[in-house]
Amino acid sequence: MKNFVPTERTKVRRKPDRGSYDRELIYSILDEAFVCQVAFIDNGLPVVVPTNYVRVGDKLFLHGSTASRLMKTLASGAPFCLNVTLLDGIVCAPSATGHSVNYRSVVVMGKAEVVEGETAKLAAMRDFVEYVIRGRWATVLPPTEQELKGTLVLAVPLVEASAKVRAGFAVNDEKDYSAPGWTGVIPMKWVSQPPVPDPRGNPAISAPANIQHYSRPQ
């Protein structure tokens, strides 16, 4: 299906003009990042934890230690809510309250499914590595049986999802522009810096182009 169907839970209520259920937009935001914040309920209290994810088709994978509270809670079928936010800029308006931030944000709600079976888990682990750095899997040691056993992999079907986006300049009235402050947007961006070699690594092995100049999506 081209677009997500807004549900009671994913419908954007505040500033609905910023809301979108467009699958392509939502996937483009997800694919620019690889860290999300996952909220769940623990002992009746809300908890939010940052974690890595990878999008593969119409699902996300999460993974972590079998001892992790986040993993154990989600594996139990508890409901969660996940957010990815890319900060794109600071909007300098002529009035204090006109100030804003430009951002692209995605919310995913649902329940996770435990990925069972060594082959499926191994495939997801490969996806994790390749999602963050394409081509890397072939150059590193695969997970051992022990490591696979100690890792919980969760699949999150992308069923309930929405995006919220703000872009552009201030939306103040024309008359406000007589204020003496500079107006405009300060663009912000996540960027990579030149890679720093591990002192224990082989100095004869040089970093491939996508590590030398890392950018997202891969």
Place this chain on the structure above:
Amino acid sequence: MKNFVPTERTKVRRKPDRGSYDRELIYSILDEAFVCQVAFIDNGLPVVVPTNYVRVGDKLFLHGSTASRLMKTLASGAPFCLNVTLLDGIVCAPSATGHSVNYRSVVVMGKAEVVEGETAKLAAMRDFVEYVIRGRWATVLPPTEQELKGTLVLAVPLVEASAKVRAGFAVNDEKDYSAPGWTGVIPMKWVSQPPVPDPRGNPAISAPANIQHYSRPQ
């Protein structure tokens, strides 16, 4: 008090060696950002929403429309959990499972207090603007009475807080380094780009130095 006292809820359980309750460290992480993710419970389900914050002394301020679900929920005294995560780099290890991210993360738990009174609200609004761009308040139109009425300001006392930090290279065994992949860290950073003037702004007003070359903390 120099350090936060770990509680049942803020104690770092997974990889406790990465945990810290050092007030100076926690404040330095908070002050590098101005966007957090706030988790709360709505109709029995966990929800996470990105929002702006400002730290002033031993509290955070949040603000938003009186119509915002986040604001209304927190104003009711409902428990929340707030996370700020700075992604510092990608750790390229010789093994798949050795890969990691370097990050600095803060979790704050508690209940918010509604800031009442026009003077206190106005002061918090000033803090918001000055926290994001120092010196800006004097150059912009102050909030109108109507705008102040429509804005809910919440104070979050910094009582339950913890940090979690990972830095440095992979921690693999020496023997793993015979794998053929490059090892090291790809540093990542939020950076500002050259500011883009609002086409409706006065071209004779030039951006001050901290907007021309925006960096955090301000």
